[in-house]
Amino acid sequence: MMHWRIDALSLLFAGIVCSIALLATCYSAGIRFVKAAGERAPWSHRPVYYALLAFFWAAMLLVVLADNFVLLWFGISATTLATAFLVGYSGEPAALEAAWKYLVLCSVGIALALLGILMLARATADPSALPLARLATSLMVLGFGTKAGLVPMHAWLPDAHSKAPAPISALLSGVLVSCSLYAIVRTLNASAVLGTAGSVQTLLLVLGVASVVVAGGLMLTQRDLKRLLAYSTVEHAGIVALALGFGGPLGTFAALFHLVAHAFAKSTAFFAVGVLQAQRGTTEIGALHGGCRVWPGRLLLGALVALGGMPPFGLFVSELLVIAAGVAAKQWTALGFALVGMLLGFAALARASIETQGGRMRVAAPAWHLRVPIGMTAVALFCAFGVALIPWTPAGALLHAVAAKVAKP
Amino acid sequence: VSTVLWLVFVAGAWLVVDARTSRVVVAYVVLAGTVTALTVPSSLMPSPTVALFFVSLALKLIVAPVGLLAFAGNNPAARNLRPALILPIRLVAVLGIGAIARGVPHLESLSAFPQVAVAAYVILCGLAVLTIDRNLLGQLVGLLVLSSGIELAGAIVAPGLPATIELGAAFDALVVTFIGLALVRAFLAHNPLLDVESLRSLRG
Numbered sequence: 359m360m361h362w363r364i365d366a367l368s369l370l371f372a373g374i375v376c377s378i379a380l381l382a383t384c385y386s387a388g389i390r391f392v393k394a395a396g397e398r399a400p401w402s403h404r405p406v407y408y409a410l411l412a413f414f415w416a417a418m419l420l421v422v423l424a425d426n427f428v429l430l431w432f433g434i435s436a437t438t439l440a441t442a443f444l445v446g447y448s449g450e451p452a453a454l455e456a457a458w459k460y461l462v463l464c465s466v467g468i469a470l471a472l473l474g475i476l477m478l479a480r481a482t483a484d485p486s487a488l489p490l491a492r493l494a495t496s497l498m499v500l501g502f503g504t505k506a507g508l509v510p511m512h513a514w515l516p517d518a519h520s521k522a523p524a525p526i527s528a529l530l531s532g533v534l535v536s537c538s539l540y541a542i543v544r545t546l547n548a549s550a551v552l553g554t555a556g557s558v559q560t561l562l563l564v565l566g567v568a569s570v571v572v573a574g575g576l577m578l579t580q581r582d583l584k585r586l587l588a589y590s591t592v593e594h595a596g597i598v599a600l601a602l603g604f605g606g607p608l609g610t611f612a613a614l615f616h617l618v619a620h621a622f623a624k625s626t627a628f629f630a631v632g633v634l635q636a637q638r639g640t641t642e643i644g645a646l647h648g649g650c651r652v653w654p655g656r657l658l659l660g661a662l663v664a665l666g667g668m669p670p671f672g673l674f675v676s677e678l679l680v681i682a683a684g685v686a687a688k689q690w691t692a693l694g695f696a697l698v699g700m701l702l703g704f705a706a707l708a709r710a711s712i713e714t715q716g717g718r719m720r721v722a723a724p725a726w727h728l729r730v731p732i733g734m735t736a737v738a739l740f741c742a743f744g745v746a747l748i749p750w751t752p753a754g755a756l757l758h759a760v761a762a763k764v765a766k767p
Numbered sequence: 768v769s770t771v772l773w774l775v776f777v778a779g780a781w782l783v784v785d786a787r788t789s790r791v792v793v794a795y796v797v798l799a800g801t802v803t804a805l806t807v808p809s810s811l812m813p814s815p816t817v818a819l820f821f822v823s824l825a826l827k828l829i830v831a832p833v834g835l836l837a838f839a840g841n842n843p844a845a846r847n848l849r850p851a852l853i854l855p856i857r858l859v860a861v862l863g864i865g866a867i868a869r870g871v872p873h874l875e876s877l878s879a880f881p882q883v884a885v886a887a888y889v890i891l892c893g894l895a896v897l898t899i900d901r902n903l904l905g906q907l908v909g910l911l912v913l914s915s916g917i918e919l920a921g922a923i924v925a926p927g928l929p930a931t932i933e934l935g936a937a938f939d940a941l942v943v944t945f946i947g948l949a950l951v952r953a954f955l956a957h958n959p960l961l962d963v964e965s966l967r968s969l970r971g
Contacts, residue, residue, distance in 0.1 A: 459969075475931070483927070493874075
């Protein structure tokens with residue numbers, strides 16, 4: 359059962375996991391997460407935090423290096439063990455509520471995924487069991503999609519990602535969602551072998567469009583910056599599902615490239631919000647005026663521009679590729695709805711950028727202990743910029759080869 | 768076989784209908800024990816599977832129920848699961864679950880597995896407990912029942928994968944027992960009733 363798979367796709371994701379987890383670990387050194395002593399949970403202690411962070415990191419590596427679906431499922435389940443406590447780390451009632459929703463909804467999701475995996479095992483042993491294979495892969499997509507926050511299984515994500523400490527939010531949004539989508543990519547790969555790729559792609563199109571439109575609409579109503587970013591994660595997971603649903607080497611390449619670009623951009627955004635929260639004690643958009651006067655605010659602006667799909671960042675290129683994949687697949691309805699959702703999301707991010715950067719509020723220089731988190735945020739933003747160049751580098755050729763192999767095994 | 772099926776049916780119905788935490792936990796133990804008895808033949812093969820089987824057995828049938836009962840014993844407010852639906856509607860829900868479960872083997876994809884109706888019944892009972900009970904302990908019982916249903920479905924659909932089935936059962940029980948009870952304990956300070964209605968501050 360314990361076999362490892364080290365191919366280009368798993369190495370790509372292992373690279374994302376390790377780089378962002380390393381940044382998050384260094385970032386954590388300079389941030390204080392627990393406010394009131396009275397609200398502490400039994401696990402609200404630094405050594406426990408670092409132990410859970412290391413466990414979370416290891417579980418995500420297990421997901422991307424697993425050679426079979428059972429081990430992959432085990433890795434995804436193991437992330438729940440660590441992250442439920444990390445989400446509720448502060449011990450505040452709202453954080454505990456978020457952790458509870460995360461535990462319940464994700465437990466149901468991963469149970470469905472396990473059922474799908476068991477059915478898939480039976481279907482692969484019996485080539486005539488095509489309907490069973492179709493049901494199995496659909497259950498797996500729904501199960502892993504719950505962990506990726508795809509609508510309508512997304513209810514836990516905005517709560518958990520907004521109430522976790524900033525580096526954990528960055529890992530949840532940038533890496534755990536990517537790992538769950540990686541599981542969906544592997545499921546799509548398996549369904550192509552079994553001849554059920556059509557039904558899986560249709561399901562991904564439906565989930566993708568629903569995620570982009572619902573999240574785009576809800577982003578406009580958010581007044582809390584971390585919650586806005588969490589809904590943005592739902593939107594971007596939807597874009598990846600949509601690209602996988604469009605299918606073909608172009609759609610798969612666009613999905614993988616979007617995952618890489620989103621991972622760094624979203625981590626930067628959560629890192630920057632974490633520093634601003636440490637400085638000002640709030641994440642309310644209305645209370646974060648004058649951000650352009652300090653480095654954390656400027657870095658946040660860079661991240662919001664990247665997440666809005668603007669040049670020169672990778673998400674600009676990847677969103678263009680997703681649109682091109684939709685045009686190539688002639689999925690006009692899905693593409694139309696997705697464009698509306700993406701525009702709504704862009705409008706919400708643009709409004710948040712203007713509100714957080716403008717204004718004349720006097721802002722104090724960041725405290726000395728925040729220099730490490732600010733440095734990590736800058737490194738993450740630099741990476742978010744750097745991944746835009748991937749299509750024109752040897753790594754791009756490798757990604758193209760991986761996408762072609764996933765699309766046509 | 769018919770006795771076992773009746774046991775599963777009655778225990779599942781009891782889980783959905785009853786509101787007393789201690790009785791619901793006993794119904795869960797009966798259901799999980801029956802499911803474990805049904806899956807034993809496929810479980811006891813290679814040695815790692817036997818180890819996983821006993822770990823999951825201990826977690827599902829000893830640690831989780833004892834933890835839930837101890838919790839309810841120490842916290843009088845947690846002794847009632849406070850279902851969101853009145854008794855007649857819960858009874859109708861059980862009949863509906865039974866009817867849906869009977870229809871599951873008629874699906875084209877599952878027509879080769881007539882016994883899957885029992886697993887579908889357990890899974891649906893788990894989801895019903897999860898959604899009907901307003902006490903957080905009820906949600907933990909719901910997750911445990913759902914896990915038992917998945918274990919049974921796995922044993923029916925993929926009897927050749929006992930290690931995977933036991934791994935899944937053990938891990939689900941571990942997550943629910945340890946994380947669930949730890950979170951419930953942390954909740955007590957803010958919400959002595961452990962009512963899900965209080966978990967609404969993050970909506971929207």
